[in-house]
Amino acid sequence: MAKVMILGGGFGGLAAAHELRGRLGPEHEVTLLAADDRFFVGYAKLWDLVGTRSLVQGTGRLSALDERGIRFVHAQVTAIDPDRRAVETSAGSFDADYMVVALGAAADRRKLGSAERGAHDLYDPDRLPAMRAELGSLHDGRVVVGVLGVPYVCPPAPYEAAFLVEEFLRRQGVRERVEVVITTPMPSPLPVAGPAVDELVAHGLAGQGIDLRTGLQIAEVDTDAKVLSFADGATMDYALLLGIPQAAPPAVIADSPLAGEDGWIWPDPETGRTGFDGVYAVGDCTAVENLPRAGVFAEALGKVAGANIASEIGAGPGGRYDGVGFCFLEFNGRRAAALEGDFFAKPKPDVRLAEPNAETYARKEAFEAERLQAWLGISRSGPTA
Ligand SMILES: Cc1cc2nc3c(=O)[nH]c(=O)nc-3n(C[C@H](O)[C@H](O)[C@H](O)COP(=O)(O)OP(=O)(O)OC[C@H]3O[C@@H](n4cnc5c(N)ncnc54)[C@H](O)[C@@H]3O)c2cc1C
Known part of the structure; x- marks a missing residue:
C-alpha cells in the first residue's frame, strides 16, 4: 500500500488528487x-x-472529497520536511511515500496597510462584502485597479476587473462621474503574450473609456489621504483602490528546503518533479519561466504529477506537460476571449488572443461548472443560468 499526501486543495491539488484516485x-x-x-x-x-x-x-x-475516496484534512501546514515527505500541521504530523506540494501563492498586501475601507486586496474573498458595498455607493471620483507589484496571479485579471467594474458603474448610472483607471508596473498589458495581444486589450479598454497607465510602480498607498505615490514621483488620488497583490511564496515553502533562492519552488516544468525523491510541486507556489500563475496550468501539471506518482507506484504510464494552455480574459457585455497557445515555445511563448465573444464566455462558465462537478460533485452553472 502506498500513501500519497497532497498539500493544497486548489486547482493543482484537486487535479492531482483526482488523477491519483482514478488511477x-x-x-x-x-x-x-x-x-x-x-x-x-x-x-x-x-x-x-x-x-x-x-x-x-x-x-x-x-469535505465532499471524503465521499470520493480522498481523505480531506482541514489543517494549516506549518512545516515541510521534503526529505522525509513529512509535514507539521495544526492537526498534527503527517507523512507519506509521495507528496504533491500545491499550496498556491501568498498575497503580499503590505502596501495596503491595515485600512478597512477605501483600499482593498481585490483577490481577498473576505473583503468582497466591503468592496461591493463601497463600489455600489460610489457617485464620483476615481476607481483604481492597481497592480501592487509583479509577479501577480492571473495576468489578465486586472483587465477583467476593470471591464466589469466599468460596466457596473454604467448600470448604476454614475459612470460619467467615476473614472476607471488601471495602473501596472509592466510596460504593456500582457508582455508575455506579445504586441498583438497588448493591442487588442488596450483597444478594448480604450473603447470603454478605461484609462490604462503602464510602467507605473505603486511605491506607497496613503490610505488616510487616499493617494497613491508612484516610484517615478507621480501621485494619483482615488475614491476606491482595488489592489492586485504581488504574489509571494508562502512562508511555509520559503522556509523549507524545497525553496530556491527566491523562495519559490522550481520543479521540472514538464513533470512537476522536485529534487527530492517522491516530492512533486505544481501551480502558483512554483516558478516556471514564461508560465503565468493561473489555474489551468496548476491543473495541467497537477494531473501530470498525479500520473507520474501513479506510474511510480506501478499504475500505468506517467506523463509530461507540453506547455499548451489558455487563460480567459472577460470583457464587458458577457463576452470573453482566451489567451491560448504554447507557453513553453522558445524563444518566447507562442500565444494568441482571439476577439472576445459570447461563445468564449459560455466556455468560461462551463469551465467552472465542469470542475465543481468533477472534483466536488456539485451541479452548478454559470451566472447566466
Ligand atoms: C480574479 C481572478 C481571476 C482568475 N481567473 C482565472 C482564469 O480565468 N483562469 C485560470 O486558469 N486562472 C485564473 N485565476 C488564477 C487561479 O485562481 C490561480 O492561478 C489558481 O487558483 C492556482 O491554483 P493552485 O492550486 O496553484 O493554488 P490555489 O488555488 O491558490 O490553492 C492553494 C491551496 O493551498 C491551501 N493552502 C495554502 N497555504 C496553506 C497552508 N499553509 N496549509 C494548508 N493549506 C494551505 C489553500 O487553502 C488552497 O486550498 C484567477 C485568479 C483570480 C484572483
Whole structure:
C-alpha cells in the first residue's frame, strides 16, 4: 500500500488528487490537506464584486472529497520536511511515500496597510462584502485597479476587473462621474503574450473609456489621504483602490528546503518533479519561466504529477506537460476571449488572443461548472443560468 499526501486543495491539488484516485486501487491512500475548506474559481470573485452572482453559489466544500475516496484534512501546514515527505500541521504530523506540494501563492498586501475601507486586496474573498458595498455607493471620483507589484496571479485579471467594474458603474448610472483607471508596473498589458495581444486589450479598454497607465510602480498607498505615490514621483488620488497583490511564496515553502533562492519552488516544468525523491510541486507556489500563475496550468501539471506518482507506484504510464494552455480574459457585455497557445515555445511563448465573444464566455462558465462537478460533485452553472 502506498500513501500519497497532497498539500493544497486548489486547482493543482484537486487535479492531482483526482488523477491519483482514478488511477490507484483502493488499497492506496490519497490524503489532501488544506487550510481553507472552500474551493471556487478565481474569477467567481469578480462576478460577486459586480453583482453577477454571489461567491457562495460558486463555492464547493472540500469535505465532499471524503465521499470520493480522498481523505480531506482541514489543517494549516506549518512545516515541510521534503526529505522525509513529512509535514507539521495544526492537526498534527503527517507523512507519506509521495507528496504533491500545491499550496498556491501568498498575497503580499503590505502596501495596503491595515485600512478597512477605501483600499482593498481585490483577490481577498473576505473583503468582497466591503468592496461591493463601497463600489455600489460610489457617485464620483476615481476607481483604481492597481497592480501592487509583479509577479501577480492571473495576468489578465486586472483587465477583467476593470471591464466589469466599468460596466457596473454604467448600470448604476454614475459612470460619467467615476473614472476607471488601471495602473501596472509592466510596460504593456500582457508582455508575455506579445504586441498583438497588448493591442487588442488596450483597444478594448480604450473603447470603454478605461484609462490604462503602464510602467507605473505603486511605491506607497496613503490610505488616510487616499493617494497613491508612484516610484517615478507621480501621485494619483482615488475614491476606491482595488489592489492586485504581488504574489509571494508562502512562508511555509520559503522556509523549507524545497525553496530556491527566491523562495519559490522550481520543479521540472514538464513533470512537476522536485529534487527530492517522491516530492512533486505544481501551480502558483512554483516558478516556471514564461508560465503565468493561473489555474489551468496548476491543473495541467497537477494531473501530470498525479500520473507520474501513479506510474511510480506501478499504475500505468506517467506523463509530461507540453506547455499548451489558455487563460480567459472577460470583457464587458458577457463576452470573453482566451489567451491560448504554447507557453513553453522558445524563444518566447507562442500565444494568441482571439476577439472576445459570447461563445468564449459560455466556455468560461462551463469551465467552472465542469470542475465543481468533477472534483466536488456539485451541479452548478454559470451566472447566466
Ligand atoms: C480574479 C481572478 C481571476 C482568475 N481567473 C482565472 C482564469 O480565468 N483562469 C485560470 O486558469 N486562472 C485564473 N485565476 C488564477 C487561479 O485562481 C490561480 O492561478 C489558481 O487558483 C492556482 O491554483 P493552485 O492550486 O496553484 O493554488 P490555489 O488555488 O491558490 O490553492 C492553494 C491551496 O493551498 C491551501 N493552502 C495554502 N497555504 C496553506 C497552508 N499553509 N496549509 C494548508 N493549506 C494551505 C489553500 O487553502 C488552497 O486550498 C484567477 C485568479 C483570480 C484572483
